[in-house]
Amino acid sequence: MRNLERDAIAEAKRRQAFLEHGFALFSSKSIEGISLQDVAKASGYGIATLYRYYSTKARFAVEIAKWQWGEFFKENRKRRPSDNFEGMTAADMFDFYLDTFLELYRKNHALLRFNQYLNVYIRSESVDADTVELYRAQMKPITDFFHLLYERGRQDGTIRTDIPEEEILSTTIHLMLAAVTRYAVGLVYQPERGFDAQKELGALKELLFSKYAVP
Incomplete structure:
Protein backbone atom coordinates (compact mmCIF):
# COMPACT_ATOMS: atom_id res chain seq x y z
CA MET A 1 0.00 0.00 0.00
CA ARG A 2 2.82 2.36 0.88
CA ASN A 3 4.39 1.80 -2.55
CA LEU A 4 1.05 2.53 -4.23
CA GLU A 5 0.71 5.75 -2.26
CA ARG A 6 4.26 6.76 -3.10
CA ASP A 7 3.66 6.03 -6.79
CA ALA A 8 0.44 8.07 -6.74
CA ILE A 9 2.24 11.03 -5.15
CA ALA A 10 5.05 10.80 -7.72
CA GLU A 11 2.54 10.64 -10.58
CA ALA A 12 0.64 13.67 -9.28
CA LYS A 13 3.94 15.54 -9.00
CA ARG A 14 4.82 14.74 -12.62
CA ARG A 15 1.40 15.79 -13.89
CA GLN A 16 1.56 19.06 -11.98
CA ALA A 17 5.06 19.77 -13.28
CA PHE A 18 3.86 19.31 -16.85
CA LEU A 19 0.84 21.56 -16.28
CA GLU A 20 2.84 24.33 -14.61
CA HIS A 21 5.66 24.39 -17.15
CA GLY A 22 3.26 24.00 -20.05
CA PHE A 23 1.24 26.96 -18.83
CA ALA A 24 4.36 29.09 -18.34
CA LEU A 25 5.61 28.35 -21.86
CA PHE A 26 2.27 28.53 -23.68
CA SER A 27 1.21 31.78 -21.99
CA SER A 28 4.52 33.55 -22.59
CA LYS A 29 4.92 32.77 -26.30
CA SER A 30 2.23 30.79 -28.10
CA ILE A 31 1.00 27.24 -28.34
CA GLU A 32 2.01 26.71 -31.96
CA GLY A 33 5.57 27.80 -31.24
CA ILE A 34 6.09 25.45 -28.29
CA SER A 35 6.49 21.69 -28.72
CA LEU A 36 5.67 19.02 -26.18
CA GLN A 37 9.38 18.24 -26.23
CA ASP A 38 10.01 21.79 -24.99
CA VAL A 39 7.54 21.25 -22.16
CA ALA A 40 9.04 17.91 -21.18
CA LYS A 41 12.54 19.38 -21.12
CA ALA A 42 11.47 22.35 -18.99
CA SER A 43 9.66 19.98 -16.61
CA GLY A 44 12.70 17.76 -16.13
CA TYR A 45 11.06 14.62 -17.51
CA GLY A 46 11.30 12.71 -20.77
CA ILE A 47 8.87 13.20 -23.63
CA ALA A 48 7.68 9.59 -23.27
CA THR A 49 6.53 10.37 -19.73
CA LEU A 50 4.53 13.37 -20.92
CA TYR A 51 2.87 11.30 -23.67
CA ARG A 52 1.90 8.75 -21.03
CA TYR A 53 -0.53 11.34 -19.65
CA TYR A 54 -1.36 13.54 -22.65
CA SER A 55 -1.64 12.00 -26.11
CA THR A 56 -1.84 15.26 -28.08
CA LYS A 57 -0.80 18.88 -27.65
CA ALA A 58 -4.44 19.97 -27.95
CA ARG A 59 -5.59 17.70 -25.13
CA PHE A 60 -2.64 18.81 -23.00
CA ALA A 61 -3.43 22.49 -23.60
CA VAL A 62 -7.08 21.95 -22.69
CA GLU A 63 -6.04 20.19 -19.48
CA ILE A 64 -3.97 23.26 -18.64
CA ALA A 65 -7.03 25.43 -19.31
CA LYS A 66 -9.16 23.21 -17.08
CA TRP A 67 -6.63 23.52 -14.26
CA GLN A 68 -6.10 27.27 -14.57
CA TRP A 69 -9.77 28.19 -14.95
CA GLY A 70 -10.59 25.91 -12.05
CA GLU A 71 -8.07 27.75 -9.87
CA PHE A 72 -9.47 31.12 -10.91
CA PHE A 73 -13.09 30.17 -10.20
CA LYS A 74 -12.08 28.70 -6.84
CA GLU A 75 -10.46 31.99 -5.84
CA ASN A 76 -13.34 34.02 -7.26
CA ARG A 77 -15.83 32.12 -5.10
CA LYS A 78 -14.05 33.53 -2.06
CA ARG A 79 -15.33 36.98 -3.06
CA ARG A 80 -18.92 35.82 -2.68
CA PRO A 81 -20.70 37.26 0.36
CA SER A 82 -22.42 33.85 0.75
CA ASP A 83 -22.70 30.61 -1.20
CA ASN A 84 -26.17 31.36 -2.55
CA PHE A 85 -25.95 35.18 -2.42
CA GLU A 86 -28.55 35.52 0.31
CA GLY A 87 -29.90 39.05 0.68
CA MET A 88 -28.64 40.13 -2.75
CA THR A 89 -30.78 41.24 -5.66
CA ALA A 90 -30.29 39.98 -9.19
CA ALA A 91 -28.74 43.37 -9.99
CA ASP A 92 -26.23 42.89 -7.16
CA MET A 93 -25.38 39.47 -8.56
CA PHE A 94 -25.09 40.91 -12.06
CA ASP A 95 -22.61 43.47 -10.75
CA PHE A 96 -20.59 40.65 -9.18
CA TYR A 97 -20.74 38.71 -12.45
CA SER A 126 -7.78 20.02 -36.65
CA VAL A 127 -8.77 19.53 -33.02
CA ASP A 128 -11.23 16.70 -32.38
CA ALA A 129 -14.76 17.49 -31.25
CA ASP A 130 -14.37 15.88 -27.81
CA THR A 131 -11.38 18.09 -27.00
CA VAL A 132 -13.21 21.21 -28.21
CA GLU A 133 -16.20 20.34 -26.05
CA LEU A 134 -13.93 19.84 -23.03
CA TYR A 135 -12.49 23.29 -23.70
CA ARG A 136 -15.92 24.93 -23.94
CA ALA A 137 -16.95 23.35 -20.65
CA GLN A 138 -14.48 25.60 -18.81
CA MET A 139 -17.05 28.42 -18.87
CA LYS A 140 -19.74 26.36 -17.12
CA PRO A 141 -19.25 28.03 -13.69
CA ILE A 142 -19.96 31.40 -15.33
CA THR A 143 -22.97 30.20 -17.32
CA ASP A 144 -24.42 28.40 -14.28
CA PHE A 145 -24.05 31.51 -12.14
CA PHE A 146 -25.61 33.70 -14.81
CA HIS A 147 -28.62 31.38 -14.99
CA LEU A 148 -29.02 31.69 -11.21
CA LEU A 149 -28.98 35.49 -11.31
CA TYR A 150 -31.33 35.61 -14.30
CA GLU A 151 -33.85 33.42 -12.48
CA ARG A 152 -33.59 35.69 -9.45
CA GLY A 153 -34.24 38.59 -11.80
CA ARG A 154 -37.53 36.98 -12.80
CA GLN A 155 -38.51 37.16 -9.14
CA ASP A 156 -37.28 40.59 -8.06
CA GLY A 157 -37.33 42.50 -11.36
CA THR A 158 -33.93 44.16 -10.89
CA ILE A 159 -32.51 43.01 -14.23
CA ARG A 160 -34.16 42.90 -17.62
CA THR A 161 -35.78 39.54 -18.26
CA ASP A 162 -37.66 40.82 -21.31
CA ILE A 163 -34.40 40.08 -23.15
CA PRO A 164 -33.62 36.35 -23.51
CA GLU A 165 -31.11 34.96 -21.02
CA GLU A 166 -28.86 33.55 -23.74
CA GLU A 167 -28.68 36.93 -25.50
CA ILE A 168 -27.55 38.82 -22.40
CA LEU A 169 -25.11 36.06 -21.45
CA SER A 170 -23.57 35.91 -24.93
CA THR A 171 -23.27 39.69 -25.24
CA THR A 172 -21.70 40.23 -21.83
CA ILE A 173 -19.29 37.29 -21.99
CA HIS A 174 -18.07 38.20 -25.46
CA LEU A 175 -17.65 41.91 -24.77
CA MET A 176 -16.09 41.60 -21.32
CA LEU A 177 -13.81 38.65 -22.10
CA ALA A 178 -12.70 40.17 -25.41
CA ALA A 179 -11.95 43.49 -23.72
CA VAL A 180 -9.95 42.14 -20.77
CA THR A 181 -8.05 39.84 -23.14
CA ARG A 182 -7.06 42.65 -25.49
CA TYR A 183 -5.79 44.73 -22.57
CA ALA A 184 -3.87 41.77 -21.14
CA VAL A 185 -2.29 40.90 -24.50
CA GLY A 186 -1.60 44.55 -25.34
CA LEU A 187 -3.78 44.78 -28.45
CA VAL A 188 -5.15 48.22 -27.59
CA TYR A 189 -4.67 51.81 -28.70
CA GLN A 190 -1.68 53.37 -26.96
CA PRO A 191 -2.29 57.11 -26.45
CA GLU A 192 0.76 59.32 -26.08
CA ARG A 193 -0.02 60.12 -22.45
CA GLY A 194 -0.88 56.56 -21.55
CA PHE A 195 -4.17 55.21 -20.25
CA ASP A 196 -5.77 53.61 -17.21
CA ALA A 197 -6.81 50.11 -18.28
CA GLN A 198 -8.85 49.36 -15.18
CA LYS A 199 -10.72 52.65 -15.47
CA GLU A 200 -11.58 51.96 -19.12
CA LEU A 201 -12.67 48.39 -18.36
CA GLY A 202 -14.74 49.74 -15.48
CA ALA A 203 -16.49 52.07 -17.93
CA LEU A 204 -17.42 49.08 -20.11
CA LYS A 205 -18.78 47.30 -17.05
CA GLU A 206 -20.90 50.34 -16.17
CA LEU A 207 -22.29 50.54 -19.71
CA LEU A 208 -23.36 46.90 -19.67
CA PHE A 209 -24.78 47.20 -16.17
CA SER A 210 -26.86 50.23 -17.13
CA LYS A 211 -28.15 48.45 -20.24
CA TYR A 212 -29.40 45.33 -18.47
CA ALA A 213 -30.11 46.36 -14.87
CA VAL A 214 -33.47 47.91 -14.04
CA PRO A 215 -33.16 51.35 -12.37
Missing part, protein backbone atom coordinates in the same frame (compact mmCIF):
# COMPACT_ATOMS: atom_id res chain seq x y z
CA LEU A 98 -19.40 41.64 -14.49
CA ASP A 99 -16.73 42.36 -11.89
CA THR A 100 -15.52 38.76 -12.25
CA PHE A 101 -14.05 39.75 -15.62
CA LEU A 102 -12.30 42.75 -14.07
CA GLU A 103 -10.93 40.47 -11.36
CA LEU A 104 -9.65 38.20 -14.11
CA TYR A 105 -7.81 41.13 -15.64
CA ARG A 106 -6.47 42.40 -12.32
CA LYS A 107 -4.92 39.10 -11.27
CA ASN A 108 -4.65 36.76 -14.26
CA HIS A 109 -2.98 38.34 -17.28
CA ALA A 110 -1.15 35.08 -17.99
CA LEU A 111 -4.42 33.11 -18.07
CA LEU A 112 -5.96 35.64 -20.46
CA ARG A 113 -2.95 35.42 -22.77
CA PHE A 114 -3.00 31.64 -22.63
CA ASN A 115 -6.73 31.54 -23.35
CA GLN A 116 -6.25 33.77 -26.38
CA TYR A 117 -3.44 31.58 -27.70
CA LEU A 118 -5.56 28.48 -27.10
CA ASN A 119 -8.48 29.98 -29.03
CA VAL A 120 -6.17 30.64 -31.98
CA TYR A 121 -4.64 27.17 -31.75
CA ILE A 122 -7.98 25.36 -31.67
CA ARG A 123 -9.22 27.31 -34.70
CA SER A 124 -6.06 26.75 -36.72
CA GLU A 125 -5.60 23.04 -35.98
Whole structure:
Protein backbone atom coordinates (compact mmCIF):
# COMPACT_ATOMS: atom_id res chain seq x y z
CA MET A 1 0.00 0.00 0.00
CA ARG A 2 2.82 2.36 0.88
CA ASN A 3 4.39 1.80 -2.55
CA LEU A 4 1.05 2.53 -4.23
CA GLU A 5 0.71 5.75 -2.26
CA ARG A 6 4.26 6.76 -3.10
CA ASP A 7 3.66 6.03 -6.79
CA ALA A 8 0.44 8.07 -6.74
CA ILE A 9 2.24 11.03 -5.15
CA ALA A 10 5.05 10.80 -7.72
CA GLU A 11 2.54 10.64 -10.58
CA ALA A 12 0.64 13.67 -9.28
CA LYS A 13 3.94 15.54 -9.00
CA ARG A 14 4.82 14.74 -12.62
CA ARG A 15 1.40 15.79 -13.89
CA GLN A 16 1.56 19.06 -11.98
CA ALA A 17 5.06 19.77 -13.28
CA PHE A 18 3.86 19.31 -16.85
CA LEU A 19 0.84 21.56 -16.28
CA GLU A 20 2.84 24.33 -14.61
CA HIS A 21 5.66 24.39 -17.15
CA GLY A 22 3.26 24.00 -20.05
CA PHE A 23 1.24 26.96 -18.83
CA ALA A 24 4.36 29.09 -18.34
CA LEU A 25 5.61 28.35 -21.86
CA PHE A 26 2.27 28.53 -23.68
CA SER A 27 1.21 31.78 -21.99
CA SER A 28 4.52 33.55 -22.59
CA LYS A 29 4.92 32.77 -26.30
CA SER A 30 2.23 30.79 -28.10
CA ILE A 31 1.00 27.24 -28.34
CA GLU A 32 2.01 26.71 -31.96
CA GLY A 33 5.57 27.80 -31.24
CA ILE A 34 6.09 25.45 -28.29
CA SER A 35 6.49 21.69 -28.72
CA LEU A 36 5.67 19.02 -26.18
CA GLN A 37 9.38 18.24 -26.23
CA ASP A 38 10.01 21.79 -24.99
CA VAL A 39 7.54 21.25 -22.16
CA ALA A 40 9.04 17.91 -21.18
CA LYS A 41 12.54 19.38 -21.12
CA ALA A 42 11.47 22.35 -18.99
CA SER A 43 9.66 19.98 -16.61
CA GLY A 44 12.70 17.76 -16.13
CA TYR A 45 11.06 14.62 -17.51
CA GLY A 46 11.30 12.71 -20.77
CA ILE A 47 8.87 13.20 -23.63
CA ALA A 48 7.68 9.59 -23.27
CA THR A 49 6.53 10.37 -19.73
CA LEU A 50 4.53 13.37 -20.92
CA TYR A 51 2.87 11.30 -23.67
CA ARG A 52 1.90 8.75 -21.03
CA TYR A 53 -0.53 11.34 -19.65
CA TYR A 54 -1.36 13.54 -22.65
CA SER A 55 -1.64 12.00 -26.11
CA THR A 56 -1.84 15.26 -28.08
CA LYS A 57 -0.80 18.88 -27.65
CA ALA A 58 -4.44 19.97 -27.95
CA ARG A 59 -5.59 17.70 -25.13
CA PHE A 60 -2.64 18.81 -23.00
CA ALA A 61 -3.43 22.49 -23.60
CA VAL A 62 -7.08 21.95 -22.69
CA GLU A 63 -6.04 20.19 -19.48
CA ILE A 64 -3.97 23.26 -18.64
CA ALA A 65 -7.03 25.43 -19.31
CA LYS A 66 -9.16 23.21 -17.08
CA TRP A 67 -6.63 23.52 -14.26
CA GLN A 68 -6.10 27.27 -14.57
CA TRP A 69 -9.77 28.19 -14.95
CA GLY A 70 -10.59 25.91 -12.05
CA GLU A 71 -8.07 27.75 -9.87
CA PHE A 72 -9.47 31.12 -10.91
CA PHE A 73 -13.09 30.17 -10.20
CA LYS A 74 -12.08 28.70 -6.84
CA GLU A 75 -10.46 31.99 -5.84
CA ASN A 76 -13.34 34.02 -7.26
CA ARG A 77 -15.83 32.12 -5.10
CA LYS A 78 -14.05 33.53 -2.06
CA ARG A 79 -15.33 36.98 -3.06
CA ARG A 80 -18.92 35.82 -2.68
CA PRO A 81 -20.70 37.26 0.36
CA SER A 82 -22.42 33.85 0.75
CA ASP A 83 -22.70 30.61 -1.20
CA ASN A 84 -26.17 31.36 -2.55
CA PHE A 85 -25.95 35.18 -2.42
CA GLU A 86 -28.55 35.52 0.31
CA GLY A 87 -29.90 39.05 0.68
CA MET A 88 -28.64 40.13 -2.75
CA THR A 89 -30.78 41.24 -5.66
CA ALA A 90 -30.29 39.98 -9.19
CA ALA A 91 -28.74 43.37 -9.99
CA ASP A 92 -26.23 42.89 -7.16
CA MET A 93 -25.38 39.47 -8.56
CA PHE A 94 -25.09 40.91 -12.06
CA ASP A 95 -22.61 43.47 -10.75
CA PHE A 96 -20.59 40.65 -9.18
CA TYR A 97 -20.74 38.71 -12.45
CA LEU A 98 -19.40 41.64 -14.49
CA ASP A 99 -16.73 42.36 -11.89
CA THR A 100 -15.52 38.76 -12.25
CA PHE A 101 -14.05 39.75 -15.62
CA LEU A 102 -12.30 42.75 -14.07
CA GLU A 103 -10.93 40.47 -11.36
CA LEU A 104 -9.65 38.20 -14.11
CA TYR A 105 -7.81 41.13 -15.64
CA ARG A 106 -6.47 42.40 -12.32
CA LYS A 107 -4.92 39.10 -11.27
CA ASN A 108 -4.65 36.76 -14.26
CA HIS A 109 -2.98 38.34 -17.28
CA ALA A 110 -1.15 35.08 -17.99
CA LEU A 111 -4.42 33.11 -18.07
CA LEU A 112 -5.96 35.64 -20.46
CA ARG A 113 -2.95 35.42 -22.77
CA PHE A 114 -3.00 31.64 -22.63
CA ASN A 115 -6.73 31.54 -23.35
CA GLN A 116 -6.25 33.77 -26.38
CA TYR A 117 -3.44 31.58 -27.70
CA LEU A 118 -5.56 28.48 -27.10
CA ASN A 119 -8.48 29.98 -29.03
CA VAL A 120 -6.17 30.64 -31.98
CA TYR A 121 -4.64 27.17 -31.75
CA ILE A 122 -7.98 25.36 -31.67
CA ARG A 123 -9.22 27.31 -34.70
CA SER A 124 -6.06 26.75 -36.72
CA GLU A 125 -5.60 23.04 -35.98
CA SER A 126 -7.78 20.02 -36.65
CA VAL A 127 -8.77 19.53 -33.02
CA ASP A 128 -11.23 16.70 -32.38
CA ALA A 129 -14.76 17.49 -31.25
CA ASP A 130 -14.37 15.88 -27.81
CA THR A 131 -11.38 18.09 -27.00
CA VAL A 132 -13.21 21.21 -28.21
CA GLU A 133 -16.20 20.34 -26.05
CA LEU A 134 -13.93 19.84 -23.03
CA TYR A 135 -12.49 23.29 -23.70
CA ARG A 136 -15.92 24.93 -23.94
CA ALA A 137 -16.95 23.35 -20.65
CA GLN A 138 -14.48 25.60 -18.81
CA MET A 139 -17.05 28.42 -18.87
CA LYS A 140 -19.74 26.36 -17.12
CA PRO A 141 -19.25 28.03 -13.69
CA ILE A 142 -19.96 31.40 -15.33
CA THR A 143 -22.97 30.20 -17.32
CA ASP A 144 -24.42 28.40 -14.28
CA PHE A 145 -24.05 31.51 -12.14
CA PHE A 146 -25.61 33.70 -14.81
CA HIS A 147 -28.62 31.38 -14.99
CA LEU A 148 -29.02 31.69 -11.21
CA LEU A 149 -28.98 35.49 -11.31
CA TYR A 150 -31.33 35.61 -14.30
CA GLU A 151 -33.85 33.42 -12.48
CA ARG A 152 -33.59 35.69 -9.45
CA GLY A 153 -34.24 38.59 -11.80
CA ARG A 154 -37.53 36.98 -12.80
CA GLN A 155 -38.51 37.16 -9.14
CA ASP A 156 -37.28 40.59 -8.06
CA GLY A 157 -37.33 42.50 -11.36
CA THR A 158 -33.93 44.16 -10.89
CA ILE A 159 -32.51 43.01 -14.23
CA ARG A 160 -34.16 42.90 -17.62
CA THR A 161 -35.78 39.54 -18.26
CA ASP A 162 -37.66 40.82 -21.31
CA ILE A 163 -34.40 40.08 -23.15
CA PRO A 164 -33.62 36.35 -23.51
CA GLU A 165 -31.11 34.96 -21.02
CA GLU A 166 -28.86 33.55 -23.74
CA GLU A 167 -28.68 36.93 -25.50
CA ILE A 168 -27.55 38.82 -22.40
CA LEU A 169 -25.11 36.06 -21.45
CA SER A 170 -23.57 35.91 -24.93
CA THR A 171 -23.27 39.69 -25.24
CA THR A 172 -21.70 40.23 -21.83
CA ILE A 173 -19.29 37.29 -21.99
CA HIS A 174 -18.07 38.20 -25.46
CA LEU A 175 -17.65 41.91 -24.77
CA MET A 176 -16.09 41.60 -21.32
CA LEU A 177 -13.81 38.65 -22.10
CA ALA A 178 -12.70 40.17 -25.41
CA ALA A 179 -11.95 43.49 -23.72
CA VAL A 180 -9.95 42.14 -20.77
CA THR A 181 -8.05 39.84 -23.14
CA ARG A 182 -7.06 42.65 -25.49
CA TYR A 183 -5.79 44.73 -22.57
CA ALA A 184 -3.87 41.77 -21.14
CA VAL A 185 -2.29 40.90 -24.50
CA GLY A 186 -1.60 44.55 -25.34
CA LEU A 187 -3.78 44.78 -28.45
CA VAL A 188 -5.15 48.22 -27.59
CA TYR A 189 -4.67 51.81 -28.70
CA GLN A 190 -1.68 53.37 -26.96
CA PRO A 191 -2.29 57.11 -26.45
CA GLU A 192 0.76 59.32 -26.08
CA ARG A 193 -0.02 60.12 -22.45
CA GLY A 194 -0.88 56.56 -21.55
CA PHE A 195 -4.17 55.21 -20.25
CA ASP A 196 -5.77 53.61 -17.21
CA ALA A 197 -6.81 50.11 -18.28
CA GLN A 198 -8.85 49.36 -15.18
CA LYS A 199 -10.72 52.65 -15.47
CA GLU A 200 -11.58 51.96 -19.12
CA LEU A 201 -12.67 48.39 -18.36
CA GLY A 202 -14.74 49.74 -15.48
CA ALA A 203 -16.49 52.07 -17.93
CA LEU A 204 -17.42 49.08 -20.11
CA LYS A 205 -18.78 47.30 -17.05
CA GLU A 206 -20.90 50.34 -16.17
CA LEU A 207 -22.29 50.54 -19.71
CA LEU A 208 -23.36 46.90 -19.67
CA PHE A 209 -24.78 47.20 -16.17
CA SER A 210 -26.86 50.23 -17.13
CA LYS A 211 -28.15 48.45 -20.24
CA TYR A 212 -29.40 45.33 -18.47
CA ALA A 213 -30.11 46.36 -14.87
CA VAL A 214 -33.47 47.91 -14.04
CA PRO A 215 -33.16 51.35 -12.37
